[in-house]
Amino acid sequence: MRLVSASTPEPVLEPDARTRLGQAALEAFASRGFHGTTTRDISTAAGMSPAALYVHHRSKEELLFELSRLGHERVLEVIRAAVARSDDPAQQLGDLVEDFVRDHAVAHTGARVINYELAALSEEHHAEILAVRHEFDVVVRDVIDRGVAAGAFATPDARMTALAILSLGIDVARWYRDGGRWTPDEVAAHYRLLALRMVGVAE
Amino acid sequence: MRLVSASTPEPVLEPDARTRLGQAALEAFASRGFHGTTTRDISTAAGMSPAALYVHHRSKEELLFELSRLGHERVLEVIRAAVARSDDPAQQLGDLVEDFVRDHAVAHTGARVINYELAALSEEHHAEILAVRHEFDVVVRDVIDRGVAAGAFATPDARMTALAILSLGIDVARWYRDGGRWTPDEVAAHYRLLALRMVGVAE
DNA sequence: GCATGGTAAGCAAGCGCTTAGTCAGACCAC
DNA sequence: GTGGTCTGACTAAGCGCTTGCTTACCATGC
Numbered sequence: 001m002r003l004v005s006a007s008t009p010e011p012v013l014e015p016d017a018r019t020r021l022g023q024a025a026l027e028a029f030a031s032r033g034f035h036g037t038t039t040r041d042i043s044t045a046a047g048m049s050p051a052a053l054y055v056h057h058r059s060k061e062e063l064l065f066e067l068s069r070l071g072h073e074r075v076l077e078v079i080r081a082a083v084a085r086s087d088d089p090a091q092q093l094g095d096l097v098e099d100f101v102r103d104h105a106v107a108h109t110g111a112r113v114i115n116y117e118l119a120a121l122s123e124e125h126h127a128e129i130l131a132v133r134h135e136f137d138v139v140v141r142d143v144i145d146r147g148v149a150a151g152a153f154a155t156p157d158a159r160m161t162a163l164a165i166l167s168l169g170i171d172v173a174r175w176y177r178d179g180g181r182w183t184p185d186e187v188a189a190h191y192r193l194l195a196l197r198m199v200g201v202a203e
Numbered sequence: 204m205r206l207v208s209a210s211t212p213e214p215v216l217e218p219d220a221r222t223r224l225g226q227a228a229l230e231a232f233a234s235r236g237f238h239g240t241t242t243r244d245i246s247t248a249a250g251m252s253p254a255a256l257y258v259h260h261r262s263k264e265e266l267l268f269e270l271s272r273l274g275h276e277r278v279l280e281v282i283r284a285a286v287a288r289s290d291d292p293a294q295q296l297g298d299l300v301e302d303f304v305r306d307h308a309v310a311h312t313g314a315r316v317i318n319y320e321l322a323a324l325s326e327e328h329h330a331e332i333l334a335v336r337h338e339f340d341v342v343v344r345d346v347i348d349r350g351v352a353a354g355a356f357a358t359p360d361a362r363m364t365a366l367a368i369l370s371l372g373i374d375v376a377r378w379y380r381d382g383g384r385w386t387p388d389e390v391a392a393h394y395r396l397l398a399l400r401m402v403g404v405a406e
Numbered sequence: 407g408c409a410t411g412g413t414a415a416g417c418a419a420g421c422g423c424t425t426a427g428t429c430a431g432a433c434c435a436c
Numbered sequence: 437g438t439g440g441t442c443t444g445a446c447t448a449a450g451c452g453c454t455t456g457c458t459t460a461c462c463a464t465g466c
Contacts, residue, residue: 017411032322035238039456049413054457056411115377116319119235160385160393163378164371171370174318182363190363197400220445242422252447257423259445413462421454428447436438 018056020046025063030112034064034120064117065125071114072132078103079139089147090201096143097165097195098188104172105184111173140166144199154200165195221259223249228266233315237267237323267320268328274317275335281306282342292350293404299346300368300398301391307375308387314376343369347402357403368398 024045028037039060043050057063082095104111140162147153155161168191227248231240242263246253260266285298307314343365350356358364
């Protein structure tokens with residue numbers, strides 16, 4: 001979040017105040033929700049006074065919006081990059097699901113915020129985020145459509161199948177816990193198989 | 204919720220105060236979350252003063268707990284009934300998913316509360332709800348285990364597959380909107396197919 | 407000598423919940 | 437039936453506290 005300043009190299013261990021506030025807010029929003037989190041929770045966790053939040057952000061809502069926007073754009077980049085690695089629809093869908101799911105397991109804190117705190121955004125900010133989310137659908141649906149056109153996939157409703165595949169990944173953010181039964185890679189690999197089966201690809 | 208009183212038959216159109224408070228709370232919690240909902244929101248929507256809430260419920264949290272407990276027990280009954288209708292694992296899993304998904308689409312308001320407001324419960328109440336949710340996993344896993352044992356299903360990890368199938372249904376509550384592109388029955392039928400494919404049943 | 411980044415103190419509003427009391431109907435001796 | 441008592445649902449008012457956010461001010465480094 002901070003512009004690089006060559007004149008103050010500073011230790012990597014201590015991120016700047018703006019970043020610390022963002023991290024603290026992300027964790028608080030993920031565990032207690034936007035309305036369950038106070039500005040004092042955030043600023044205290046970042047080691048600052050309540051007023052410091054307003055030096056770096058206009059409001060609590062705008063801080064959520066910024067975290068949400070950054071998170072959504074990062075995830076969109078993840079799935080676009082996965083699709084770009086191949087021309088084969090089955091490979092594309094498999095890679096997309098694997099990367100999407102792994103990301104939701106590894107970054108489940110952030111993923112919880114971007115998936116479950118949308119309703120706390122202002123109307124304008126909400127609309128802006130929904131536009132990015134719509135791109136998720138488009139990317140997945142396009143891959144499925146191409147797979148169907150190539151005869152590799154079979155599904156009675158590509159749009160609903162795309163939604164279901166994204167659902168699978170999103171819900172990982174809800175239930176995944178660090179140090180639980182599975183690693184992110186294990187979940188990702190299994191979900192790749194499930195998604196390919198959902199579109200009718202036989203092993 | 205109200206005990207029948209023969210001496211005051213009253214019109215069916217107007218539920219009693221306790222029920223109205225419950226319905227108002229469910230809708231408010233679903234759309235704004237537990238912490239985003241005030242006791243004044245709830246009581247006003249039920250057509251009463253703020254103090255009326257405390258005539259029928261000990262606290263806002265206990266009202267959430269009661270809604271959550273009732274909702275979970277109802278859903279558990281839905282999936283148990285679906286499994287009880289057949290002895291064939293494929294039929295059982297198909298029926299279970301179809302009924303579970305339809306329920307989450309039709310009753311998405313209640314389903315949002317029971318799936319996404321757990322963190323607002325007290326520790327004791329949370330634990331009690333988790334016990335019911337564990338039963339969901341057990342029911343689905345048992346069906347899949349029996350299908351695998353019978354040679355009807357094939358999956359590298361029955362436990363994770365069970366979780367993924369429940370995920371699919373739970374996430375319906377997040378995205379489903381009344382009057383949207385699909386009816387609950389259409390979603391349920393499609394998800395039945397997806398779930399059966401996920402366990403390796405070919406059409 | 408002035409941005410930049412921070413704080414102490416506190417404001418107005420809103421919060422969950424309580425208190426003291428009203429009122430309609432059920433109950434019952436007479 | 438009638439008058440008296442009791443009970444349970446409900447409210448007006450408000451308490452003590454917390455909320456998001458502001459203001460006035462201070463320290464540091466270019």
